[in-house]
Amino acid sequence: MAFNETSGNGFRSGNEFGAGGLNPRHCRGEACVSWDKPFREPIELPDGNTLVSLRDAGAYITQLPQSEHDAEEWQTAMHCLIEAADYGGPVSFARLGIAQALHRHQEKVFDPTRKRSRWRKPGLG
Template identity: 50%
Template structure:
């Protein structure tokens, strides 16, 4: 497996009209963040994943996951937005009728 900062992601990460295509692009993006955001634990973890993949080898997917987690850190999915039970819990079997 090849090593280095020039390794491309399997699929580029789109951030604000910019595509992060390689590990180096992602590293430069993180380095350019404001100091307060850059020092957040989630971005530090993403940078650590980038360094491990770039210098130690391994799948670029690990670094991609770190970046995507940091980018989507404020997204909270709604659980059961309508307040209804899933349809499969209301279904009764023929033998139970």
């Protein structure tokens, strides 16, 4: 059965992502969404490369080792990525999920010098 043909249950058979990995456009009802949507700001990777679009992020995640791929943070990032690409969800959520997964091993340290005290008005000593 060819890719464009449907089986008796109404679903397309074959690999919907095609030979290149991720399909650039899916049409769900009236709205078409795309894996080519760019992030507002590129995501900097530890190796110096950047992720510019949802497609780049999807390709990066699929190339992760299985131990990384199975981590809860990467699973969440993949969920947000698929929501943004296939169902029109917020691209910013996908970006945040990937950034959190990339930096999950970094210790979160509070820097009190960056916090401004709101107990006193400025200039009253």
